[in-house]
Amino acid sequence: MTDWRPGRQLKLQTENYRLRSLTAKDATDTYVGWWNDPEVQNSLGFEPRQWDTARAAQHIRRFDNRRRFHVGIFPREQELPIGFISIFLEAEQRALTNIVIGNKDYWGRRVVIEVRQTVFDWLFNDMGVFKIYGKVNARNFPSIFNYKAQGFKCEGVLRLHGRGFDGTRHDLLMFGILRDEWQAKRQEEKRQEEKTQEETGQ
């Protein structure tokens, strides 16, 4: 599936996207723009960062491609990414992930689900991860949808844990999925796919 080795760029493929670890050279105006975009950052519960390319490159360099990955999402045949997924391998076979689609033309196009499916298969099947979890602002409804659609369970509500860009406090939700749950869901999806193919004669 991938020839990744510790310290090397992670490269994965989905049906519609190429995924590869970003490097400091990827700190383009487009990438920096996502960190400074109020709409993108507010959906995550943050203020725009007011970064420049040097600060963005510094951020990218923090990812070592050993336990920390910052992976760009590139539509096939395109040179610029539309977003990224960050992966943090933790102790006890846990992984924390977060994903940002910075290019708004791709919002609502199931990019998150497609990308995470491939990344989660890699984490559970190749990396020996036992549990994947993520944190989300309780007013980030699209992100909550994506967790639910991929079988995650809401494991906890941290009450009024964060403060939004407008100063109001909001709950922080913890979503998690275990390896067995993920693999059962993937098998069920494959069964459904085969059934549909049989029914349509494809």
Add this chain to the structure above:
Amino acid sequence: MTETASLQHGIHWQTARQLLASALQVEPPQLDAEAAIGRTERWDSLAHMRLVLVLEEHLGRTLTTEEMLALESLADIAAFLDGAP
């Protein structure tokens, strides 16, 4: 009678259907009684955001986190409206 069938006799079933149809940008008859996340193709991330916002507009208040988390199907929406203050 199944739980979903029972909810279809609730006073808010049609309202729930209209609100969900509005969020999914379809006509209410296009939604079957079993409409749910993962089952209904039009129910994507942006539709889910619209759903919460139309429910908040309908009720004139912000949904609590627990209420919002419970919305996974048309039946959930109807049950929520049946019990909503």
